[in-house]
Amino acid sequence: MRVGIDVGASKLAFGVADASGVLRMRHRRAWIPSGDAQRDCDAIAAGAHELLARAGVPRGELRGIGVCAPGPLDAAAGVVLGPPNLPGWGRVPLCALLAQALGAPAALENDANAQALAEWRARAGQGVERLVYLTMSTGVGAGIVLGGRLERGADGLGGELGHVSVQWNGERCACGMRGCLEAYAGGAAWQRHLRRVTPASSRAAALAGSAGAVRPEHVVAAAREGDAFARAELERWNGYVARALAAIAVSLAPDVIALGTIAGAAGEELCLAPLRRRLREQVWPRIAERVRIEASALGDELPVRAALIVAERAG
Numbered sequence: 170m171r172v173g174i175d176v177g178a179s180k181l182a183f184g185v186a187d188a189s190g191v192l193r194m195r196h197r198r199a200w201i202p203s204g205d206a207q208r209d210c211d212a213i214a215a216g217a218h219e220l221l222a223r224a225g226v227p228r229g230e231l232r233g234i235g236v237c238a239p240g241p242l243d244a245a246a247g248v249v250l251g252p253p254n255l256p257g258w259g260r261v262p263l264c265a266l267l268a269q270a271l272g273a274p275a276a277l278e279n280d281a282n283a284q285a286l287a288e289w290r291a292r293a294g295q296g297v298e299r300l301v302y303l304t305m306s307t308g309v310g311a312g313i314v315l316g317g318r319l320e321r322g323a324d325g326l327g328g329e330l331g332h333v334s335v336q337w338n339g340e341r342c343a344c345g346m347r348g349c350l351e352a353y354a355g356g357a358a359w360q361r362h363l364r365r366v367t368p369a370s371s372r373a374a375a376l377a378g379s380a381g382a383v384r385p386e387h388v389v390a391a392a393r394e395g396d397a398f399a400r401a402e403l404e405r406w407n408g409y410v411a412r413a414l415a416a417i418a419v420s421l422a423p424d425v426i427a428l429g430t431i432a433g434a435a436g437e438e439l440c441l442a443p444l445r446r447r448l449r450e451q452v453w454p455r456i457a458e459r460v461r462i463e464a465s466a467l468g469d470e471l472p473v474r475a476a477l478i479v480a481e482r483a484g
């Protein structure tokens with residue numbers, strides 16, 4: 170049996186799978202990092218223990234632990250290196266801590282990289298050799314799979330597509346640079362923008378309770394109801410995402426670009442079809458016809474599936 174753990178900035182997800190990869194049980198819960206890495210690691214180990222107990226897995230039967238966490242991290246060493254979304258985490262040997270707590274070897278991977286691998290595997294048999302995955306959650310994570318292998322670039326520096334420039338000298342990004350995709354399409358950045366510009370009379374403000382409480386999901390819901398402001402905002406968001414998709418399509422021509430979270434929630438009419446139309450306007454027709462823009466194939470299960478793939482590496 171293997172356990173997969175996804176450590177997010179606002180949630181923890183756990184899954185247990187048997188040796189043939191069949192998901193036996195999963196659990197997801199809201200979580201606020203405490204600011205103390207040791208206490209957070211204890212809480213993560215306790216959550217895994219609890220799920221293993223519920224799934225009836227005795228300690229001796231656990232073969233591997235897979236952990237996904239936000240970067241930066243050293244996957245080979247199993248060490249998390251002070252991610253901005255996990256306050257108080259300096260250099261944390263997460264694999265060693267969890268291996269000790271749970272009594273099995275552990276492997277670590279950047280969350281977006283592992284999710285890209287899981288999305289690629291979910292399309293096994295569909296002739297997909299090259300896949301790029303983009304997740305627009307708090308930030309914009311990305312992973313590149315080429316020929317069934319993660320492409321990390323020199324020193325693991327590659328694949329950070331959330332920081333492709335989509336606006337010359339544009340908004341300041343959390344990374345310190347300007348004009349990154351994440352500064353426009355990331356959930357946190359988009360939410361800040363929405364709270365500045367949402368009219369109090371808009372449907373999005375009504376759904377949120379007030380304009381100052383608007384979140385991306387309110388805009389998606391209002392756009393689905395036909396609200397003009399929400400539709401325009403989503404079009405603006407699509408416009409920035411499409412610039413990054415064009416850069417990815419021209420440079421890699423992947424078989425699939427899979428999009429998670431906001432794009433998955435907004436769906437075909439509000440997001441995927443407009444993105445394909447914009448891509449056709451920005452790249453050669455042969456490329457636009459070849460590169461498939463799709464929503465995540467795994468949806469809610471993706472973080473746990475990704476962590477369980479990492480667990481295969483653990484022994």
Ligand SMILES: [Zn+2]
Pocket residue numbers: 331332342343344345346349351352
């Ligand atoms: Zn950036």
